[in-house]
Amino acid sequence: MLYIVATPIGNLEDVSLRALEVLRTVDVIASEDTRHTAKLLTRHQIKARQMPFHEHNEARVVGKIVRLLEEGRDVALVSDAGTPGIADPGFALVRRCHEEGLDVTMVPGPAAFVMAVVLSGLPVHSFTFRGFPPRKPGKRRRFLAVDARSPHTLVLYESPYRVVALLQDALEVFGDRQAALCNDLTKKFEEVRRGTLSELLESLGDTKIRGEYVVVIQGRDGDASEEDEPETEDEPRRDEVDDEDEPEDDEAFEPAPDDDEPEQDPPERSDPPAPE
Numbered sequence: 618m619l620y621i622v623a624t625p626i627g628n629l630e631d632v633s634l635r636a637l638e639v640l641r642t643v644d645v646i647a648s649e650d651t652r653h654t655a656k657l658l659t660r661h662q663i664k665a666r667q668m669p670f671h672e673h674n675e676a677r678v679v680g681k682i683v684r685l686l687e688e689g690r691d692v693a694l695v696s697d698a699g700t701p702g703i704a705d706p707g708f709a710l711v712r713r714c715h716e717e718g719l720d721v722t723m724v725p726g727p728a729a730f731v732m733a734v735v736l737s738g739l740p741v742h743s744f745t746f747r748g749f750p751p752r753k754p755g756k757r758r759r760f761l762a763v764d765a766r767s768p769h770t771l772v773l774y775e776s777p778y779r780v781v782a783l784l785q786d787a788l789e790v791f792g793d794r795q796a797a798l799c800n801d802l803t804k805k806f807e808e809v810r811r812g813t814l815s816e817l818l819e820s821l822g823d824t825k826i827r828g829e830y831v832v833v834i835q836g837r838d839g840d841a842s843e844e845d846e847p848e849t850e851d852e853p854r855r856d857e858v859d860d861e862d863e864p865e866d867d868e869a870f871e872p873a874p875d876d877d878e879p880e881q882d883p884p885e886r887s888d889p890p891a892p893e
Contacts, residue, residue: 619686619714620693621707623700623726627803629660636724637661644690647682649697649705670694675706679713686719700728703748729802730772733831736809737770737797740835744770750783757783761790768836777826781818787834788814797833804828 620639625631640646641663647670648654658665670678682692694701694710701707714721730746745764750757750773764771775783780798787796791814798810798817810820814834 618691619682619710619719619721620691621701621711621721621723622693622695623724623728624654624657624695624698625803626698626727626729626732627801627807629657631727631803632657632661633724633726636726637663639693639724640665640695642691643693645682645685646693646695647678647710648695649701653697654695670706670710672706675709679706679710682710683713683717683719686714687717698727698729700726703728727803729799729829729831730774732802733797733799733809733833734770734772736799737833738811739770739795739797739833741770743768744772744833744836746772749774749776752779754782754786758786758790761787764836765790766837768838770836771834773832773834775830775832777828777830780826780830780832781821783832784814784818784821787832788818791834791837795835799831799833800828802831 620643622636622639623633624636640658640661644666646654646658646665646667648667649669649671651667651669654667657663668678668682670682685692694707696705696707702711711721734741734744745767747760747764750760773783777800784796784798787794793813793815796812796814796817798821799808801807810817812820
């Protein structure tokens with residue numbers, strides 16, 4: 618059996634009892650980063666065999682995991698933080714298991730974008746989650762323009778190095794809509810800022826920006842007139858957005874550091890030479 622196991626997005630105590638039991642009893646844990654997973658296992662006194670499984674070794678390891686499952690072994694899949702399978706190799710493994718007729722189940726748990734949407738106070742009867750936008754300004758604006766006229770709340774992830782640029786581009790594309798900016802979710806310094814996009818930009822002026830961010834932007838008001846909308850080029854379809862940037866992990870929210878370790882700013886991500 619393949620178990621898709623959600624893990625904490627910050628506070629290591631946010632793991633479910635069922636998740637701990639599965640992690641204790643499976644034969645192998647396929648981890649996006651074995652070092653991150655080791656912190657969770659150590660905190661809960663779990664000794665388990667880990668196997669690295671990430672975008673750089675996906676092609677090779679998917680087959681290895683499938684062979685283990687075919688031999689009757691139990692395997693747990695975990696990401697660095699949150700729910701596996703969202704813009705990471707997890708979906709490819711699940712698809713392969715379905716193709717091979719292998720059993721797959723899930724131990725549900727944290728997802729940063731769900732928590733941010735709920736805390737935002739914005740309409741959540743329908744929303745669009747789009748992960749990390751492109752790094753380059755032009756591509757990022759085209760990426761955002763796809764949803765310029767959508768009535769659905771928009772949810773994005775962004776690194777601390779580009780969150781200001783994202784808000785600036787969002788203001789240009791959407792106008793001054795209501796939004797929320799969430800970071801350090803479930804950690805000691807969790808913060809949710811609410812206001813218009815311009816107010817959120819102003820609030821970051823003298824702030825040390827650190828940690829991963831979830832940006833939640835209200836959809837287009839159905840009562841808004843064309844004059845109320847900022848001038849933009851015709852919105853491209855999602856399949857027309859030319860994004861050569863490598864996508865970032867949508868659940869890459871680092872677990873909280875150990876109490877005796879100082880928290881450090883996350884390093885800038887670099888594009889891998891080739892997908893794993």
